[in-house]
Amino acid sequence: MAKKVTINKDLCIGCGLCTSIAAGVFDFDDDGKAKVTLADGADVPAEAEDAAANCPVQAIIIE
Numbered sequence: 481m482a483k484k485v486t487i488n489k490d491l492c493i494g495c496g497l498c499t500s501i502a503a504g505v506f507d508f509d510d511d512g513k514a515k516v517t518l519a520d521g522a523d524v525p526a527e528a529e530d531a532a533a534n535c536p537v538q539a540i541i542i543e
Contacts (some may be wrong), residue, residue: 483524483542487514498540502527514539540542
């Protein structure tokens with residue numbers, strides 16, 4: 481089963497760590513919070529897992 485990446489917008493502080501670790505997976509929305517740019521159903525790259533593990537507020541969910 482394919483994994484899915486989401487961002488908990490209530491937790492995200494817009495620090496940019498995820499975009500620096502996995503620029504192909506994350507970007508910023510108009511509110512300065514992280515958003516996922518990975519297409520639905522696409523394989524989740526290791527960089528996204530690294531970004532989730534290093535997010536200072538654990539706002540990245542991979543399930």
